[in-house]
Amino acid sequence: MRHLLALSVLLLSFSLLQAQEGSMLDLLPDDEPTVDYATAGFKTTRIINGHSFELNSHGVLDFKISHRFGRLNTGAYELFGLDAASIRIGLDYGVTPWLNVGVGRSSFLKTYDGFVKAKILRQQSGKKNVPITALVVSDMAVVSQRNTNMSIDPYLFTHRLNFTHQLIVGRKFNDAISLQLMPTVVHRNFVLTAAEANTVMVLGVGGRVKLNKRIALNVEYYYVLPDQLASGFKNSLSVGFDIETGGHVFQLHFTNSTAMVENAFMTQTTGDWLKGDIHFGFNVSRVFTVYRPRN
């Protein structure tokens, strides 16, 4: 009996000790659940050629220089394509936390482009559970290259216009993996032959795997639904790495597209991966905080 009592006292004191061991913070009344947004699903606002589900933050200006060199299969004389280059210079800006606008100029057909990119759904957990992020991107591209095809007459300004409307639905699955789907409509005001559709339906898919804190592997593929383009045009496939160094993100990649504007790389890609028509390329993104909304 005495032993039993001693044991119970021992147990009691032990349980009290345990209570003392627990954090005092646990004794506080429950806090409001927090809103936990998924952040940094991609290192920058482009996967490779196309948009990722990330936006520049409010007040952030992103200066992008992108290059696509010539084809690797041109051989050593052309230094595997490095003698030729297609270039786009662009500026993206975060107008609000959910809206970006951007402009750019590409050497491909001397194209000017402008876009609006808006986040309509933000992946979050905690107080509210939203499993995906969704955005709409609308892009207009103006081909400014002089018309040398005399059979097209008259060649009006409206012939030069191309429009792309895209829905991006994506999810950051974990720290390493993000995936997104991009159903897209491309409208070309002018196409060369009647066999080609003016309005082209495209389904894009893209993703990344983070290899370590600073390097990620990205893949992006745009599938053009059949019987819309002339033969000779291919689906755009790109594979590359994001390398982050403080304020810069360097993207190094291989792609069969030379254009970097939506309508052009989706519907005017001629390179064939299987034949070695692969272009080495890079994007350099440098961000500047030009407005600080918190101050």
Added chain:
Amino acid sequence: MKKGIIIALLALGVAQVTTAQNRYFSRDGHVEFFSQTPIEDIEAKNEKMTAVVDFEDGKFEFAVLIKSFEFEKALMEEHFNENYMESNKFPKATFVGQIEDFVGIRNSNFPPGVEMAAHGKLTIHGVTQDVILPATVTPDGTNYKLKSSFKVQPSDYGIEIPNTVRDNIAKEITVTVSALVVPLKK
């Protein structure tokens, strides 16, 4: 036998008296840190620190959500969470400790200018270090103001800073913690 039971009950009663403690807490404490280098100054603020002080024995704890730190540049905030603090893996920084000679100072009603020392374990980025943090307590009506300012070396907490930005981030970062603690009612 009966005596034994009585003693046990008494012990239980005493134990309950000592657990019904005189605790003060805050949920909206303020944490800020400052990194100063010739290249750039980095500053971040957090208004969601929780803190508890036990006025019977001087036990002192605080915890802060890493994701709630706000920087003036959005990219700094992203890098802080993604690359340095890995806030998905290590969501909180905590301190669990004991303020030295707390009861004595409390009994003399926290004379101004008296700096106390909180001995304890500071956990940042999943790494725990034994530290001594200076702390001051100032009475404010029925509440108390608590403040502590100390230095932290990222390298002590397994936070890797790559060579490319080594000159942008200070070797020693100044952290200031302050809170208005109010009585904790059960």
